[in-house]
Amino acid sequence: xxxxxxxxxxxASLIVLLLVAGFSKSSFLISHSSTSLSYSQHVRISPSxxxxxxxxxxxxxxxxxxxxxxxxxxxxxxxxxxxxxxxVTVIFFWMQDCAHCEKVLNSLLPEMYLTYGDQxxxxxxxxxxxxxxxxxxxxxxxxxxxxxNIGVPLMIISDKVHYGxxxxxxxxxSIDSSLQKNPYxxxxxxxxxxxxxxxxRSKQVDHTINKSNQSNNTLPIRSPFPLALVIGMPLVxxxxxxxxxxxxxxxxRS
Numbered sequence: 001x002x003x004x005x006x007x008x009x010x011x012a013s014l015i016v017l018l019l020v021a022g023f024s025k026s027s028f029l030i031s032h033s034s035t036s037l038s039y040s041q042h043v044r045i046s047p048s049x050x051x052x053x054x055x056x057x058x059x060x061x062x063x064x065x066x067x068x069x070x071x072x073x074x075x076x077x078x079x080x081x082x083x084x085x086x087x088v089t090v091i092f093f094w095m096q097d098c099a100h101c102e103k104v105l106n107s108l109l110p111e112m113y114l115t116y117g118d119q120x121x122x123x124x125x126x127x128x129x130x131x132x133x134x135x136x137x138x139x140x141x142x143x144x145x146x147x148x149n150i151g152v153p154l155m156i157i158s159d160k161v162h163y164g165x166x167x168x169x170x171x172x173x174s175i176d177s178s179l180q181k182n183p184y185x186x187x188x189x190x191x192x193x194x195x196x197x198x199x200x201r202s203k204q205v206d207h208t209i210n211k212s213n214q215s216n217n218t219l220p221i222r223s224p225f226p227l228a229l230v231i232g233m234p235l236v237x238x239x240x241x242x243x244x245x246x247x248x249x250x251x252x253r254s
Contacts, residue, residue, distance in 0.1 A: 060133050140161070
């Protein structure tokens with residue numbers, strides 16, 4: 001009788017230990033996952049000075065933008081009627097005396113309009129005041145732009161942000177993808193919402209940019225029960241067989 005009680009106690013203790021181990025492992029994974037998510041949300045990439053993404057980008061300080069550019073005003077006039085007809089609206093941030101902005105306005109945009117016609121409209125937002133530049137910097141950082149790459153020109157299309165030479169390299173692909181979406185929406189920019197007409201404000205959606213980066217930095221949260229079952233059940237089965245053989249022998253002896 002004492003032998004049976006002892007075996008029962010061993011098996012019960014084993015099951016309890018496995019369950020506790022499973023919960024402890026799960027708690028560790030949950031804690032580690034939360035830490036990784038927080039880390040990915042706050043850490044920003046700091047590229048080197050020769051990072052190709054820094055090309056074709058005008059910084060936000062006056063010396064960086066003093067290129068004596070010749071921007072044609074006809075390419076930055078807002079035509080609300082044309083904007084409302086467009087299927088895709090690209091928000092375009094720019095500044096005076098920015099040679100890279102001039103290149104986009106005078107070369108790239110006319111090319112895009114020839115390609116897509118009334119389907120696409122580039123809605124310009126000019127940064128004039130120091131306060132606007134500060135807000136722009138906060139917005140760009142919130143949208144996941146690395147600090148060293150915050151500048152103009154910068155474009156927001158759908159849930160993507162393009163800056164520097166990303167604009168020329170990726171804009172057409174992003175437009176083609178966005179034309180397939182119905183209805184078209186773009187990432188919310190509450191920092192400059194007052195500069196948007198009503199029909200554009202309604203197209204804003206609170207997208208979270210770089211979700212894939214966050215998901216890659218998190219570990220899977222595992223359930224404690226599968227862990228306990230996978231490890232515990234074979235051991236319980238083994239102990240059960242041993243217990244059965246042991247009790248059968250005792251019965252035969254008696």
